[in-house]
Amino acid sequence: MSKPRYLTKSRFKLAAECPTKLFYTGKDKVYRNLRQEDSFLAMLADGGYQVGELAKCFYPNGIEVESINHKDALAQTAELLKQENVTIFEPAIRHGNLFVRVDILVKKGNVFELIEVKAKSYNSVKPEILGARVGILSDMRPYIEDVAFQAHVLRSAFPNVTVKTFLMMPDKSVTVEISGLNQLFKIVRDGNRSKVIASPEAKTAKVNHNILALVPMDEYLDMINQDGVKYLRYTKALPLLAEEWSQAYQADLKIPPTPGSQCANCEFKSTPGDGFKNGFKECWAQAYQFTDADFEQGTVLDIYNYRKKDKLISDGRIRLSNVNEDDIKIVDGGEELSLSERQWMQVRGIPPDEDRGGFWIADHLMSKEMTEWKYPYHFIDFETSTVALPFHAGMRPYEPVAFQFSHHVMQENGQVEHVGEFLLTDPVVFPNFKFAQALKDQLDQDEGTVFMWSHHENTILNQIVKQLEATPNPPTNGSELIDFLRTLAKDGERAMYDLCKLSGKAYFHLGTKGSSSIKKVLPAVLKTSPFLRQKYSQPIYGSQNGIKSKNFTDFTWWVDAGQGVPLEPYDLLKDYGSTLLGETVLAGEDPDELVIANGGAAATAYARLQFEALGAEPRRKICEALLRYCELDTLAMVMIVEAWREFASTI
Ligand code: SF4
Numbered sequence: 001m002s003k004p005r006y007l008t009k010s011r012f013k014l015a016a017e018c019p020t021k022l023f024y025t026g027k028d029k030v031y032r033n034l035r036q037e038d039s040f041l042a043m044l045a046d047g048g049y050q051v052g053e054l055a056k057c058f059y060p061n062g063i064e065v066e067s068i069n070h071k072d073a074l075a076q077t078a079e080l081l082k083q084e085n086v087t088i089f090e091p092a093i094r095h096g097n098l099f100v101r102v103d104i105l106v107k108k109g110n111v112f113e114l115i116e117v118k119a120k121s122y123n124s125v126k127p128e129i130l131g132a133r134v135g136i137l138s139d140m141r142p143y144i145e146d147v148a149f150q151a152h153v154l155r156s157a158f159p160n161v162t163v164k165t166f167l168m169m170p171d172k173s174v175t176v177e178i179s180g181l182n183q184l185f186k187i188v189r190d191g192n193r194s195k196v197i198a199s200p201e202a203k204t205a206k207v208n209h210n211i212l213a214l215v216p217m218d219e220y221l222d223m224i225n226q227d228g229v230k231y232l233r234y235t236k237a238l239p240l241l242a243e244e245w246s247q248a249y250q251a252d253l254k255i256p257p258t259p260g261s262q263c264a265n266c267e268f269k270s271t272p273g274d275g276f277k278n279g280f281k282e283c284w285a286q287a288y289q290f291t292d293a294d295f296e297q298g299t300v301l302d303i304y305n306y307r308k309k310d311k312l313i314s315d316g317r318i319r320l321s322n323v324n325e326d327d328i329k330i331v332d333g334g335e336e337l338s339l340s341e342r343q344w345m346q347v348r349g350i351p352p353d354e355d356r357g358g359f360w361i362a363d364h365l366m367s368k369e370m371t372e373w374k375y376p377y378h379f380i381d382f383e384t385s386t387v388a389l390p391f392h393a394g395m396r397p398y399e400p401v402a403f404q405f406s407h408h409v410m411q412e413n414g415q416v417e418h419v420g421e422f423l424l425t426d427p428v429v430f431p432n433f434k435f436a437q438a439l440k441d442q443l444d445q446d447e448g449t450v451f452m453w454s455h456h457e458n459t460i461l462n463q464i465v466k467q468l469e470a471t472p473n474p475p476t477n478g479s480e481l482i483d484f485l486r487t488l489a490k491d492g493e494r495a496m497y498d499l500c501k502l503s504g505k506a507y508f509h510l511g512t513k514g515s516s517s518i519k520k521v522l523p524a525v526l527k528t529s530p531f532l533r534q535k536y537s538q539p540i541y542g543s544q545n546g547i548k549s550k551n552f553t554d555f556t557w558w559v560d561a562g563q564g565v566p567l568e569p570y571d572l573l574k575d576y577g578s579t580l581l582g583e584t585v586l587a588g589e590d591p592d593e594l595v596i597a598n599g600g601a602a603a604t605a606y607a608r609l610q611f612e613a614l615g616a617e618p619r620r621k622i623c624e625a626l627l628r629y630c631e632l633d634t635l636a637m638v639m640i641v642e643a644w645r646e647f648a649s650t651i
Pocket residue numbers: 018019020021257258259260262263266267268279280281283284
């Protein structure tokens with residue numbers, strides 16, 4: 001018998017992003033789905049499973065409906081609901097083709113409390129749910145609409161009960177009193193599903209219940225009921241949408257696509273040769289008769305950080321060639337490349353008299369900046385993780401954990417060396433203060449400029465300072481560490497220099513699609529720098545007389561992919577990317593993009609080391625992969641600076 005095709009809460013949420021996605025979802029053997037719904041990684045990445053399990057611990061008499069079979073789960077729920085008062089985890093509720101598993105349902109006679117548990121961070125001291133003129137804030141709306149959908153199903157199934165609704169979320173204003181909270185819940189892969197195992201201490205641990213805020217949602221649901229659910233550029237009453245979408249899903253009918261800016265992040269995109277259908281291209285073929293050749297010419301989706309994509313698309317101007325100067329409103333950045341100038345270069349290309357062979361560079365600005373830098377140059381990259389539940393007593397949800405850095409040095413004579421690294425992934429060990437100490441040991445030797453790529457490093461330095469100031473048990477040299485970190489942070493005497501910012505204002509390559517991500521800029525400079533090609537096409541990296549490395553031996557980074565174009569360095573490490581995630585990473589695919597978490601592949605690997613039941617060998621392999629990846633991140637900075645020095649002729 002075929003499985004019923006119900007509109008569930010996750011499918012409702014998906015349809016609110018774009019109703020056409022309902023047709024592609026669940027056909028994972030046919031359409032490529034980059035988001036890996038319900039996958040192990042997604043669970044790991046947002047820490048949701050831990051929050052969900054902790055929430056259950058707060059209801060010690062709760063009974064779990066364990067069946068994954070719809071019919072059995074409905075029967076078990078109906079049986080439990082015969083009790084006057086009962087708390088049920090994952091009860092199954094159905095109304096027609098609508099079907100939800102509620103996280104926690106507390107029945108008190110004729111009153112049903114519906115509790116949706118989310119890993120979304122919340123601050124009870126400064127709640128951010130409503131905006132002054134916009135009503136429900138856009139980042140809260142999907143969560144509230146999710147609760148509204150569940151409440152609609154519950155009320156439709158039980159019209160005579162009173163339903164009260166709540167969101168339960170980690171409260172960033174609350175500290176925990178015990179260490180190792182997030183170690184109480186481990187996750188194991190069980191075939192295609194994932195299972196959470198709570199340790200026996202989880203139920204008895206003295207956890208401040210306020211760590212998960214129980215926030216009443218009824219007033220916000222009233223707003224949704226009044227205003228409707230927002231999807232794409234439309235708004236419609238929730239019951240109507242639920243009916244429309246459930247019918248389409250039940251009949252497996254594709255809701256005609258309405259392409260827009262949301263398509264840029266559509267997860268139903270395949271890569272050439274992966275054997276999957278491409279939902280995104282199907283939509284655009286259906287709506288605009290687009291072919292592969294049309295995609296190659298570029299669309300307005302490609303314009304970097306451009307806010308009027310929807311307007312252009314709804315005007316029928318979907319190709320890059322349809323965009324004109326008035327659409328971009330070019331602002332003269334002077335010596336620097338302004339965002340609009342960058343966007344215009346994407347649309348019309350680099351002006352011929354400024355084209356340096358596929359790229360543009362602000363030579364003068366670049367040279368001027370370089371004269372300010374001091375040798376030896378230090379290139380640093382941090383890997384961090386922000387987990388929902390705090391590691392240690394005194395910490396709050398989502399406090400960052402800095403578990404790794406890599407460190408390359410470049411001398412005035414151009415000599416490069418991978419001089420240092422730090423990695424601390426032992427479960428239960430809070431790494432931040434040891435991280436700060438290791439950084440101090442490695443950087444305190446001289447006064448050279450310290451480089452980072454993006455301001456993330458600066459944010460982490462400030463957070464560690466705050467943690468050192470707040471902890472009741474600081475290291476013996478805590479104040480020294482604070483002074484040191486302050487010198488590196490923004491406005492400090494030796495403030496870290498942001499190369500990403502420099503890239504944004506002084507470098508443009510058509511292949512980066514306007515982005516200044518290091519993973520886009522590195523392949524771009526490798527393609528165009530004769531210096532990099534000559535130097536790194538030899539197996540000198542990690543060789544006796546070449547560049548000293550901690551994790552590579554006789555490695556060649558410039559590898560010809562054909563016609564003189566190098567392979568992307570991150571592709572050379574794709575096997576390590578697969579090790580980080582425990583899932584296959586295909587060529588041309590960025591492991592970070594496979595992971596929903598903000599932190600990307602390294603943070604997910606760290607989560608695996610903390611929360612997954614792993615043997616010694618897989619742990620060793622993940623650590624090895626982390627070390628290599630992070631080393632490439634700082635080597636990438638070295639190579640980019642080498643190329644820029646060459647381009648700006650300032651060697
Ligand atoms: S490509 Fe666009 S229209 Fe099609 S499913 Fe994805 S987001 Fe929706």
